[in-house]
Structure formats: C-alpha cells, structure tokens
Amino acid sequence: MANDTAAARRGPSAGRKEPITVDAIIETALGIVEREGYAALTMRRVASALETGPASLYAHVVNKEDLDELLIGRLCAGVELPPPDPRTWREQIISVCSQIRDQYLRYPGISLAALAVVPTNTETLRVSEGMLGIVLAGGVDPQTAAWTTDALSLYVNAFCLETSLKDRHADQEGWAVSRDELLRRFAALPDTFPYTKRHAAELTSGTALARFDFTLNLIIDGLGNRN
Amino acid sequence: MANDTAAARRGPSAGRKEPITVDAIIETALGIVEREGYAALTMRRVASALETGPASLYAHVVNKEDLDELLIGRLCAGVELPPPDPRTWREQIISVCSQIRDQYLRYPGISLAALAVVPTNTETLRVSEGMLGIVLAGGVDPQTAAWTTDALSLYVNAFCLETSLKDRHADQEGWAVSRDELLRRFAALPDTFPYTKRHAAELTSGTALARFDFTLNLIIDGLGNRN
DNA sequence: TCTATTTAAGAACATTGTTCGTGCCAACCA
DNA sequence: TGGTTGGCACGAACAATGTTCTTAAATAGA
Numbered sequence: 001m002a003n004d005t006a007a008a009r010r011g012p013s014a015g016r017k018e019p020i021t022v023d024a025i026i027e028t029a030l031g032i033v034e035r036e037g038y039a040a041l042t043m044r045r046v047a048s049a050l051e052t053g054p055a056s057l058y059a060h061v062v063n064k065e066d067l068d069e070l071l072i073g074r075l076c077a078g079v080e081l082p083p084p085d086p087r088t089w090r091e092q093i094i095s096v097c098s099q100i101r102d103q104y105l106r107y108p109g110i111s112l113a114a115l116a117v118v119p120t121n122t123e124t125l126r127v128s129e130g131m132l133g134i135v136l137a138g139g140v141d142p143q144t145a146a147w148t149t150d151a152l153s154l155y156v157n158a159f160c161l162e163t164s165l166k167d168r169h170a171d172q173e174g175w176a177v178s179r180d181e182l183l184r185r186f187a188a189l190p191d192t193f194p195y196t197k198r199h200a201a202e203l204t205s206g207t208a209l210a211r212f213d214f215t216l217n218l219i220i221d222g223l224g225n226r227n
Numbered sequence: 228m229a230n231d232t233a234a235a236r237r238g239p240s241a242g243r244k245e246p247i248t249v250d251a252i253i254e255t256a257l258g259i260v261e262r263e264g265y266a267a268l269t270m271r272r273v274a275s276a277l278e279t280g281p282a283s284l285y286a287h288v289v290n291k292e293d294l295d296e297l298l299i300g301r302l303c304a305g306v307e308l309p310p311p312d313p314r315t316w317r318e319q320i321i322s323v324c325s326q327i328r329d330q331y332l333r334y335p336g337i338s339l340a341a342l343a344v345v346p347t348n349t350e351t352l353r354v355s356e357g358m359l360g361i362v363l364a365g366g367v368d369p370q371t372a373a374w375t376t377d378a379l380s381l382y383v384n385a386f387c388l389e390t391s392l393k394d395r396h397a398d399q400e401g402w403a404v405s406r407d408e409l410l411r412r413f414a415a416l417p418d419t420f421p422y423t424k425r426h427a428a429e430l431t432s433g434t435a436l437a438r439f440d441f442t443l444n445l446i447i448d449g450l451g452n453r454n
Numbered sequence: 455t456c457t458a459t460t461t462a463a464g465a466a467c468a469t470t471g472t473t474c475g476t477g478c479c480a481a482c483c484a
Numbered sequence: 485t486g487g488t489t490g491g492c493a494c495g496a497a498c499a500a501t502g503t504t505c506t507t508a509a510a511t512a513g514a
Contacts, residue, residue: 020462043502055504056462064502115385116392120404120412125423132422132430146429151382151442158342158385165343177347185347195359196352202373203359215378219442222449247493270471282473283493291471 020050022060026070030107033071037168038109043067068113069121075103075110076123081130084137092134094216097156100127101212104160108167111160128153140223148223155215163208179204247277249287253297257334260298264395265336270294295340296348302330302337303350308357311364319361321443324383327354328439331387335394338387355380367450375450382442390435406431 018024028049033041043064047054061067079099082092104111117124128149135145170177186193186200196203206214255276260268270291274281288294306326309319331338344351355376362372413420413427423430433441 042500044500053463053465054502055464058503059461115389118396118404120409125416125420129420129423132426136422136426142426142429143432146426147433147438147441148445150430150438151445154385154389154442155378155382158381158388161385162342162381169345177345189352193352193356195363196356199359199363199369199373202370203377205370206374211374211377214374215381215446218375218378218449219445220449222445222447269469271469280494280496281471282495285472286492 020052020056020060022070024050025057025060025067026074029067029071030074033107033110038107038112038164039168065116069117071107071110072114072117073121073123075107075114076100076121076127078103079127079130081127082134084133086137086139089134089138090220093131093138093152093220094213096127096131096134097152097216098212100153100156101160104157105163108164109161111157111164114157115161135223138223144223148219151219152216155219159208159212159215247279247283247287249297251277252284252287252294253301256294256298257301260334260337265334265339265391266395292343296344298334298337299341299344300348300350302334302341303327303348303354305330306354306357308354309361311360313364313366316361316365317447320358320365320379320447321440323354323358323361324379324443325439327380327383328387331384332390335391336388338384338391341384342388362450365450371450375446378446379443382446386435386439386442 025046029041029046032045032049043054043057046067047057050056057067061070079096081096085092104114119125119128131149131152132145135148136142138145140148182204183200186196186203189197191197252273256268256273259272259276270281270284273294274284277283284294288297306323308323312319331341346352346355358376358379359372362375363369365372367375409431410427413423413430416424418424
C-alpha cells in the first residue's frame, strides 16, 4: 500500500528504532534547549525531533509543565553534593551554587522553568538538603540556615534567568550592548543622575561571573555577623 | 443603516468617548494584571477592555514587549526615592526595596516582565540611581555599592516573581500547600534527607515578607564586613 | 486464535502575537 | 470652499502554541 513505510506505521514502537520513552523525551528536550534556548522548547519541536506528532508525547508526559519539572529534576540530579565539612563549608556552598549556575547557563532560559517548579520535587529537594547540611556545618543556627539556603537558590535562579534573557536580547538584532556603549549612554545622561554618571565605570565593570561570586560572598559574609 | 451605531464608526476617535492613547492602554493593562494576573495580559484582552480589536493597539504600541516595558516604567515611576541620608541609609534602602516589592506584588506576575526589560529604561534607571545614592551615603565603596544595588534589585525581582508564581499555583486546583501539608511531606521523607526532616519547622516557618526582610538584612549586613 | 490494553498518530480546536488592506475622519492648502 | 493628504481604527487573516478527540495498530494474555 501507499503508507506502508516504517514511519507511517501505527502502534507501540512500530518500525521505530527507538521507542518513545520519558527518558528519550527528556534527552531530546535538553538538546533543543542547549542548542536553541528555552523559548524554542515547544511540544511540537520535541515531537518533530523524535520524528512524530505532538500528540504522541502526551502518552508519556502529562503536560508541558510536567516536562519542565522533569528537565529541572534531571539538571538537579547532575549536581554533586559534598559531605558537609565544617572547615571548608564556605567553599562547599559556593561550589554547589556554581554547579547549579553552570547547569542552568548551559541550557539558556531554563531557569524560568526552575522558578515555576514546585519545591516538592525529589531532585530539587535533594539539592536543598545538601545545601542546608553545608550551611548547618558552618555553625549557623537552623532558622538562619534554612532561610539562607532559600535565599541562595532564589538568587542563583534569578541570576541565571537574567543572564539568559540578556544573552537572548544580545543575540537578536545587534543589541550587543557592549561596555563602551553602556558607558557612552551613562555619560549622556542628564544631571539628575549624578551617581550613575560618576560611577559609570564601577556600574559596568566586572563579568557576570564576577558579580555572581561577589553576591554569593556578600550573603555568606552577612552570615558571619550572627553566627 | 444597520451599522450606524457610534461604536461601528471608523476613523480617529469616531463616536468614542475616550480615544485610544498610550496612557489608556497602560492603565487598562495594569487593571487587568491587578485583577487577573500577568498571564491574563494579552493584547486581545486589553483591546476588548477598550472595546476594540487587537490591531488597533499596534498604532500606539510597537510590541507586547514594548507594552511590558511601559508597564514597568509606570510602576517604577511610583516609587519614592528619599534624599540619601548617611544616618538612616539602611532604613532608606529597605524602604525603597519594599516599595518595589509592594508595587510588583500588587500586579501579580509582572516581575517576569521586569526581569526581561533592558536596564536602559528611564524610570528603572531612576530607581537604580536612587538606590546607588543611598548605598553610597552609607559609606560603601563605589565598586561594592554598584554591585550591591544590582544584587538587591535582582533579588527583589526574583522574590516577587517566585511569590506570584506560587500564588498562581495556589489559586489553581486546591494546591494551597499549607504549612501543615508541607510539614507532613517533610516528615514522610526517607532518611536520606536528615537535615530537611530535622529542621522542617525552620524551613517552613515565617511569612514571605519575613523572609524578604531577612534576606535584605543579610545582604546589607554583609556590607558591614567591608565598609 | 481471539480479545483487551497500551501506544502511536492524524486531525482539529481554542488562544496567542502580529500584519495587511481598507476605510474613515480631521486638518491643511490653495 | 473644495480637494488632498496623513494618520488612526478596524476586520480579517496568518503562523505558531498547548492540548484533546478519535482512530488505528501492535503487543500481551487467555
């Protein structure tokens, strides 16, 4: 018959080399986000990369929201949690945060999904648990430690989201607002912006990663004041 | 004729009580976000609230992204910036951050637009300028002050976004994850989550606003270590 | 061998942002 | 006063999105 090709067959894994599984969907989705950004992650895009239609995905994934949650879980599963050490807990917590940052930045824009995900996910909980243990090992009292881990993950998420959005804007149209361009704009500001004009150099200095380290250390140093 | 009603007329402000202006669009859009959340803010929704079609908006607003930027600008215009006072700068910076927080939380979800907006907007720059001046008045060195204001606005944005998203989830289906429900879930966790289980009380304690104040003070206290 | 359950897939629906013509009114110019 | 022009409003339509309904096929079990 006309539609006797392997691709046209129906039924479970009919003529398909690899059947559609949840893992295959996650892997394909991550590849798309890595290459084209989170905005390009649509059900149709995933389906077409799997050489099928969008409806076929809904047998394995309840929602796009559900897919997002699975992606974040996969990412969180990739961060290594060191056993808390009271002597090196500062380096440890920074290392964990940096791992999360690297994972999120590798998949541009996915931090938007991370912010929306409910914190009851198993893998995100595992990461929170690890961070809480490290801060507790630093001798911080439990209430402060709990709220601090919360603040830290929120900041990491926000940093990655902002960075991804800025990069996306930079990719579109020549919006690559270079440092020189920013300095020129600040210099052209009216005198109602005295501080911005005077400290334009400081405002535009430093890479994104340097600012990340700065803020993390700022928060951790704040802890020192309340042991 | 049949279509001789005032609403059916064409041309600029034909038979219309209020002509379509940028301000009218902004006001209508803010009303929608305030009542129904940012997710409900569509061009069609704004147009229909203005009793017209979606195409009519594009004569005054280039984009939805442009509309978002206008909304954020309007919100930023509403925050009062006190003249920097070296004696009360801590209260001042907290006050400004709390004002932004209140503005954003009044319009649920709009912080998503705030994160995407380029920081070259006039009104957002005005707020940044005000915050920078206050931190500088605290005797903080310019480089630290610049990066700190950055970190502070990023945190405020992220906090509001997270709060809005959580509230939205709570509105849908009975997902109102109460504190008791959370405590029960933490208690049911396996023993691989010792810290989370032991300090479930601390993890779930405190209102969102209390956590907000905590984190702000944490960051500001961190400043004290490097005057 | 026959039946039932699971899985793949086509087609379609409701929404979204956005654009293309097409009128219509108001103001300007001679 | 009469004709022209420019800007504004709008209906219709297009492409893309998430999601569901229905159908068909293949496998597992009796």
